[in-house]
Every structure is written in structure tokens, then in C-alpha cells.
Amino acid sequence: MYKVKVFVTLKESVLDPQGKAVQQSLTNLGYQGVQDVRIGKYMELSIDGSSQDVEATVKEVCEKLLSNPVIEDYRYEIEESVQQ
Amino acid sequence: MKFAVVVFPGSNCDVDMLHAVKDELGQEAEYVWHDADDLSQYDGILLPGGFSYGDYLRSGAIAHLSKVMAEVKKAAEAGKPVLGVCNGFQILLESGLLPGAMLRNKNLKFICKPVELKVENNETMFSSLYEKGESIKVPVAHGEGNYYCDEETLRALQENNQIVFTYADDVNGSLQNIAGIVNERGNVLGMMPHPERAVDELLGSADGLKLFQSIVKQWRESHVVNA
Numbered sequence: 488m489y490k491v492k493v494f495v496t497l498k499e500s501v502l503d504p505q506g507k508a509v510q511q512s513l514t515n516l517g518y519q520g521v522q523d524v525r526i527g528k529y530m531e532l533s534i535d536g537s538s539q540d541v542e543a544t545v546k547e548v549c550e551k552l553l554s555n556p557v558i559e560d561y562r563y564e565i566e567e568s569v570q571q
Numbered sequence: 572m573k574f575a576v577v578v579f580p581g582s583n584c585d586v587d588m589l590h591a592v593k594d595e596l597g598q599e600a601e602y603v604w605h606d607a608d609d610l611s612q613y614d615g616i617l618l619p620g621g622f623s624y625g626d627y628l629r630s631g632a633i634a635h636l637s638k639v640m641a642e643v644k645k646a647a648e649a650g651k652p653v654l655g656v657c658n659g660f661q662i663l664l665e666s667g668l669l670p671g672a673m674l675r676n677k678n679l680k681f682i683c684k685p686v687e688l689k690v691e692n693n694e695t696m697f698s699s700l701y702e703k704g705e706s707i708k709v710p711v712a713h714g715e716g717n718y719y720c721d722e723e724t725l726r727a728l729q730e731n732n733q734i735v736f737t738y739a740d741d742v743n744g745s746l747q748n749i750a751g752i753v754n755e756r757g758n759v760l761g762m763m764p765h766p767e768r769a770v771d772e773l774l775g776s777a778d779g780l781k782l783f784q785s786i787v788k789q790w791r792e793s794h795v796v797n798a
Contacts, residue, residue: 502674502677502744504674504677504717551636552633553628555629555665555672557671557720557721
């Protein structure tokens with residue numbers, strides 16, 4: 488069993504109004520040094536299979552459903568999890 | 572003309588959509604559940620607004636993989652009119668039937684109000700009864716209606732005259748104030764404003780009626796020619 492962490496973020500070229508609002512709020516809190524905030528999604532998947540298959544599956548599901556390639560990028564980390 | 576109003580779990584404008592074509596226009600129309608596997612008996616497909624599957628992940632992301640969408644694609648390929656309003660538009664974007672994607676509104680607020688639209692293209696089966704440049708009043712109700720696409724796609728939309736409606740004022744941050752677009756073939760329209768909520772002066776506006784009437788007109792004309 489593999490534990491997969493998927494991070495989906497808006498592309499650099501896409502404005503993130505939510506991140507901008509949070510950054511503004513941090514500035515108001517006194518954190519002048521925080522120049523930029525980008526908000527994304529974090530997902531955890533548990534996948535059964537060989538390590539090669541798992542990687543192929545992760546790519547496929549990221550492209551088909553977990554991210555929208557028009558506006559988002561994704562990256563992932565695969566960890567082998569200890570059988571319970 | 573017989574319409575299918577596709578209902579997903581979480582659709583909430585299906586009743587208004589059925590009312591627009593059935594009661595206002597006197598056409599046949601039926602609700603079709605999201606797991607339907609045959610839409611061949613319908614002449615037009617309407618995807619209503621709402622929050623399909625709770626808008627989980629992204630608006631329209633889960634709905635676009637539902638069983639009925641394969642049938643909606645077939646209908647689009649057959650040249651039948653397919654109209655997606657609000658969440659229906661988002662589903663069409665996710666399914667790739669229309670280009671681009673929706674971002675959250677620029678001001679991060681859910682915007683629910685009547686807005687002024689400009690008819691940019693009246694040479695589509697959805698807009699033929701409007702004048703080019705006509706100003707119409709139609710309500711919007713969305714949190715993610717900030718239309719986005721890359722420059723290349725935008726150029727293609729402009730060159731092919733695929734932008735059908737724009738907002739008269741910047742409502743939600745949409746690129747070029749885009750409110751509604753058609754596919755290249757011109758038989759799939761997606762728009763964020765709700766024409767089905769503007770079909771009677773009692774509702775504040777009847778400007779949405781012409782959109783549905785345009786669809787019926789085109790269907791009648793094509794079927795008279797074929798008869």
C-alpha cells in the first residue's frame with residue numbers, strides 16, 4: 488500500500504484572489520514581510536499496487552479529476568506505508 | 572421540440588429551466604437524472620444551475636464524469652443544441668465541451684443580482700432573435716464565475732466569434748467581461764447568467780425568453796427544410 492500526497496495549486500499565471508485576501512489580512516496583522524500567499528489543495532490517497540502502477544495511476548487521476556490543467560498545476564509525493 | 576433538463580444531485584435551477592421551455596414556450600420537456608444512459612429521444616439538452624455534487628473539488632468537476640455526460644457529448648457531436656447555465660456552464664468547461672475554466676469571483680463574494688449583458692453575437696442558434704449589440708437584463712447568482720482561459724484560447728474565441736454574451740460592467744473579474752461562449756460549431760452554449768430566471772416581467776425581466784425562442788426557431792426551421 489502506498490500513501491500519496493497530492494498538492495494542487497493555481498498556475499503562476501492565474502490570479503489567486505483568495506491568496507491575495509489572506510496576504511492582505513496578514514499585512515494587517517503586522518506581518519509586513521509576507522509578500523505573497525497562494526492557496527491550494529492537499530489530498531491524501533491510499534493506493535494499492537506496484538510502485539510503477541501507483542505512479543501511473545496518480546498521474547492519471549491528477550489529470551483526469553484532481554486538478555484542472557487549464558488553471559492548476561499538481562505535484563505529488565509517494566510513500567510506501569507500513570501494512571497494518 | 573423536446574428538451575431534456577439534466578438533474579444532478581445538487582442541481583437547483585432545474586425547475587426554473589423546465590418552466591421556461593414548457594410553460595413559457597409550450598415545448599415538451601422532461602427531467603433526466605444524472606445516470607441516464609440514453610438522450611437520443613431529445614432534441615435539445617439543458618444543463619441547469621446549482622451545486623452539483625456539492626461543488627466538491629471544483630465546480631462541475633464531479634458532475635462532468637457522471638454517466639449522462641457521455642450522452643450529452645453525443646448530443647453535442649450530433650449538432651443538437653446544448654445549453655449550460657451557471658453550474659451547467661461549469662460542467663461544460665470541465666468536460667471540455669467548451670474551452671477555459673472558472674475561478675472564484677474577483678471580490679470573493681457570491682454575487683446574486685440582475686446584470687446588464689451585451690449580445691456580442693446574434694448569429695448563433697441561441698441568440699438569433701436578439702439584435703447584435705442589444706442590451707439585456709438577466710440575473711447572475713454565482714461564486715465562481717470569473718472566466719479564465721489562456722491567451723491563445725481567447726484569441727481563438729474572438730476570431731471564431733464564439734463570445735456570445737459579455738457583461739456591460741465588470742461583474743466578477745471575467746476575462747474580457749465574458750458571460751457566455753459557444754463552441755466552434757455553435758451548438759453548445761455556456762453562460763453564467765440565468766436566462767431561465769428572466770422569462771416574465773413578473774420576475775423582473777423577460778429578456779431571457781428570446782434565447783429559448785431562438786433555439787426553438789432554429790429547430791423548427793431545420794426540421795421544415797428536412798421534412
